Amino acid sequence: MAAPTPLAVHADPDPSFAELIAGRPHLAMDARDGLMVEEVPLARIAAVVGTPAWVYSAGSLRRRARALNGALSGAGLDASVHFAMKANDNLAVLALLHREGLGVDVVSEGELRLARAAHIPASRIVFSGVGKTDRELRLALAEDILQINAESAEEIAMISALATSLGRVARVALRVNPDVDAKTHAKITTGRAENKFGVPIDAALALYARMAAAPGIEAVGIATHIGSQITAGMAAYRAAYARLAEMVHAIRAAGLPILRVDCGGGLGIPYRDELAPLPDALAGAIKTTLGGLGLPVMLEPGRWIAGPAGLLLASVIIEKKGARRFVIADAAMNDLARPAMYEAWHGIVPVSPIAYHAPLSPADVVGPVCETGDTFARGRDLPALPAGEMIAFLDAGAYGATMSSTYNARPLAPEVLVDGARFAVVRDRQSYAALAHGQRVPDWIGT
Ligand code: LLP
Numbered sequence: 001m002a003a004p005t006p007l008a009v010h011a012d013p014d015p016s017f018a019e020l021i022a023g024r025p026h027l028a029m030d031a032r033d034g035l036m037v038e039e040v041p042l043a044r045i046a047a048v049v050g051t052p053a054w055v056y057s058a059g060s061l062r063r064r065a066r067a068l069n070g071a072l073s074g075a076g077l078d079a080s081v082h083f084a085m086k087a088n089d090n091l092a093v094l095a096l097l098h099r100e101g102l103g104v105d106v107v108s109e110g111e112l113r114l115a116r117a118a119h120i121p122a123s124r125i126v127f128s129g130v131g132k133t134d135r136e137l138r139l140a141l142a143e144d145i146l147q148i149n150a151e152s153a154e155e156i157a158m159i160s161a162l163a164t165s166l167g168r169v170a171r172v173a174l175r176v177n178p179d180v181d182a183k184t185h186a187k188i189t190t191g192r193a194e195n196k197f198g199v200p201i202d203a204a205l206a207l208y209a210r211m212a213a214a215p216g217i218e219a220v221g222i223a224t225h226i227g228s229q230i231t232a233g234m235a236a237y238r239a240a241y242a243r244l245a246e247m248v249h250a251i252r253a254a255g256l257p258i259l260r261v262d263c264g265g266g267l268g269i270p271y272r273d274e275l276a277p278l279p280d281a282l283a284g285a286i287k288t289t290l291g292g293l294g295l296p297v298m299l300e301p302g303r304w305i306a307g308p309a310g311l312l313l314a315s316v317i318i319e320k321k322g323a324r325r326f327v328i329a330d331a332a333m334n335d336l337a338r339p340a341m342y343e344a345w346h347g348i349v350p351v352s353p354i355a356y357h358a359p360l361s362p363a364d365v366v367g368p369v370c371e372t373g374d375t376f377a378r379g380r381d382l383p384a385l386p387a388g389e390m391i392a393f394l395d396a397g398a399y400g401a402t403m404s405s406t407y408n409a410r411p412l413a414p415e416v417l418v419d420g421a422r423f424a425v426v427r428d429r430q431s432y433a434a435l436a437h438g439q440r441v442p443d444w445i446g447t
Contacts, residue, residue, distance in 0.1 A: 087302025310397020332367025
């Protein structure tokens with residue numbers, strides 16, 4: 001058994017179910033059909049795919065993609081958005097976002113292959129990440145993707161050698177670590193000098209010059225990403241982008257080429273009642289710092305686009321009452337890892353209309369995995385939830401399914417996409433046979 005993970009303690013009362021639903025336009029509580037995603041009752045989805053299941057709202061994904069694009073063009077920016085598909089790599093979600101004009105930001109061969117399987121053209125793919133393998137870089141070069149974000153002198157040398165040997169020219173941006181504090185959870189902050197990401201800002205210009213001179217490389221720009229779930233306002237963004245702007249001036253003063261600036265992702269969302277900045281604020285921060293350079297900008301948001309658009313639907317296995325009240329769900333930390341990993345708060349709303357209106361009392365919501373850390377919420381006000389009642393974990397559209405595992409030999413949950421009154425199962429539940437697939441017991445073990 002692992003040590004218990006302390007979940008964040010909040011002094012103020014949690015938002016009510018009605019407040020949680022009101023803040024998420026794709027959700028509604030119907031007096032007869034219960035909790036709905038767009039026009040589809042969750043109970044209908046559960047009848048088809050069972051629980052646990054991930055449910056995404058196409059309408060919400062579209063609205064959010066449009067809001068972000070609208071904020072950027074409204075600020076007069078020449079901007080392109082590359083969805084960070086580590087947040088959600090479902091092919092249907094990627095295809096939908098691509099139809100909204102988004103490209104993708106990938107961080108592995110697997111993501112690159114999934115993006116291509118979703119018919120995202122190579123010209124809309126950026127490859128980020130602190131450690132890309134030889135094989136991954138070869139594939140990126142063979143596919144001739146839009147841009148590779150390099151994170152070290154060593155990686156630049158590696159890309160140069162590979163591109164030259166393959167007779168290709170790699171378009172490379174240099175990821176700069178601006179050493180600013182994004183004031184987010186320590187596990188997801190990336191722009192401090194002590195973090196592993198990017199090259200130190202002081203060394204960046206010299207490295208950029210070396211990169212621009214390297215055979216097989218076209219130096220196309222600079223990139224940064226300072227962290228994720230940033231809700232503390234725009235100060236950290238502005239500080240980071242101001243440093244990038246200074247660097248663009250220095251690059252130009254040195255007579256070196258630069259075509260674009262990649263501003264990364266990180267825009268936070270309100271999971272509980274956080275005052276999260278809106279895309280307009282981010283667009284404004286980009287405009288004031290980088291807007292005068294006459295360069296196109298790129299963004300790599302993940303969470304802001306997909307997080308609020310998804311939920312994890314679960315059923316109650318059993319309610320266990322004693323000194324504490326435990327609601328034991330059929331979803332667990334292997335499905336939604338964020339509470340166990342980051343003490344993250346996710347709204348939990350009952351699905352049936354009767355439970356929705358019933359009196360509340362505090363409960364700990366847990367999964368069946370054999371770890372105390374398998375706790376979604378502590379002391380959460382919930383109605384009586386007898387076995388079979390369903391609950392929805394909100395804002396699970398980003399870093400939900402992509403972070404799930406088969407721990408405790410629990411098959412990966414299916415994914416469902418709702419669009420108005422229709423829905424499609426966009427990923428089947430993993431079979432039990434798949435859990436053993438590819439495994440073998442050598443003869444010399446015997447049976
Ligand atoms: N670009 C790069 C280079 C990144 O590393 C990330 C996220 C993003 C873009 C997208 O960041 P976003 O817009 O989604 O904040 N598993 C954690 C989040 C880890 C984020 C890692 N990098 C969570 O569940 O909170």
